[in-house]
Amino acid sequence: MRKLVPALALITALLASGAPARAEIRVMPEGNRNAEQPSVPGASVRRTKAGKSSFDAKYEKVRQLLATDSKLMGKIKSTARAYGIDPIHMVGAIVGEHTYNVDAYDRLQSYYVKAAAYAGNSFRFAYDGESIADFVDRPQFSVCAGKKGSYALWSCREGVWDKDFRGETVGGTSFPNNRFSAVFFQPFYAGQTFGLGQINPLTALMMTDTVARVSGYERLDENSAADVYKAIMDPDQSLAYMAAVIRHSIDVYRSVADVDISDNPGITATLYNIGNPDQRAAELAAKNRSGAAQWPEENYYGWLVNEKLTELKALL
Template sequence: MRLLLLSLTTVLGFSFAVSAHADGVTLVPKGNRNAEQPDIPGASKRRTKAGRTTFDDKYDKVRDLLANDRKLMDKIKATARDYRIDPIHMVGAIVGEHTYNVDAYDRLQSYYVKAAAYAGNSFRFAYDGIKVSDFVTRAEFSACAGENGSYDLWTCRERIWDKTFRGNTVDGVDFPNNRFSAVFFQPFYAGQTFGLGQINPLTALELSDMVHEKSGYPKLDENDANAVYEAIMDPDKSLAYMAASIRMSIDDYRRIAKMDISKNPGVTATLYNVGNSDQRAARLAARNRSRGEGVAPILPEENYYGWLVNDKLAELESLL
């Protein structure tokens, strides 16, 4: 009976919470669509176990960092204003990254020190001796030549990689069955992200134009890997790329899926975690079109990472 009541409450709350803007965009309400937290990936569990800590301890640590570092919180608020987003979205992304992916440092200054440790190193983006700048001149990428802006250009290249090269043998070369960002953009080890915002280099390249326009930082170039790493390691710049990523996710879902996710930090945190907001918005739009007219739309759901953000929302909002 208790479970039945919970289910009815969830369904009723869901049906009455959904509303639409005058332009036909559906507002995604606050809160989690899942009553219980979705499964946490094994890799995250293994990292946390290896660090001899727990998710609760890591959450407490990053919460305390945010609560005790007013300089950081002021930077977050200022950056959020530049990108026209609620700062709670940035707080949620930081909390998710440092709870499930990395441990937080005790203070902002530690991130500056870590960034300085990378300065002067020589990096390049390549796979098996092939520089990415040469790789993307192949004929297979010709469809991307007409794209305007860093985001459309690099997301196009990422789609070509997935369709043509990922896990395939092309012209006698075996390409790994892995993400474009992990194969060509990780000189240390696959999947590594960096800094306060835990941005990966490909994401930084995609968002370069927006960050240049909104924050005035120089545009990034795949031939200058050092500059890319400086951008994602430096806390001030990292916050700009974090905000740009969230802004892009909100815009993608409004434009493609006709969903306003700007009031749900758990959904934006989920997209910050999984990436490819344009492709995910397109899949959701297709599902809703297939349901026909007059049927309530399927709303985007939070994953384990975003679920925590929504679950802790009152506490996280109090930090602001």
């Protein structure tokens, strides 16, 4: 009981000083906010048609992979435990990615084989002959020098790209009006993601500190693109990065927007798909401060996860 005294004294002091009380955390319920599925992007529709498939067929294929591969499901569950999340969030992200973005392999082993094909290859993160290491050494990025941790550092660098370089000509070099990740981190073709978790190389660099701390994998370095690709294509490491991304989304919505999204896999799947959870949580917080409390909304990808939630939970 003695440990309670300082805490009670602190609360009393805060109340006496008139300091604002911490907003109550609202727990978002399960289910979709939209009665009908939001529109699926045309690129996803075209990609699926080009593969002579359908969203229903791709969903059934990935669901079947999860239902029949006990080794994969065991890895999902153990990884989810390590990151303190419900494994349904990882299942939802995998289902969404392989329904709308890529077609699932039939076996987990196929993902290992694909990852091995990238190991040892000489890849380089660069644009127009300038390596990413040289690029972030430009003076515009000095504002990021004091950032602690890989997520804060690379998020800062992404912000500098958007502010000072995206669509601009700087020092005689014309930079594309495109995402930082597409310009510098995807040498094969823009928009490409990889592996079981379909993780972007820039996302992996952001989450490498968390994954190193929780899962014990080696920290990734932007100067070793081959190691980054191996990490996001190897199923074991890919699952760790997936879990870290989901954990971060849950944490930032709770701390910034005062919303607990951990009971809504459709929302975590949506954030996994669209990215930028920090910015989106801040935007939701601003809306909630200026009017009636709102919930985050699922997109087409998260909508499917919530719509199929009973079926997906049965896999666990």
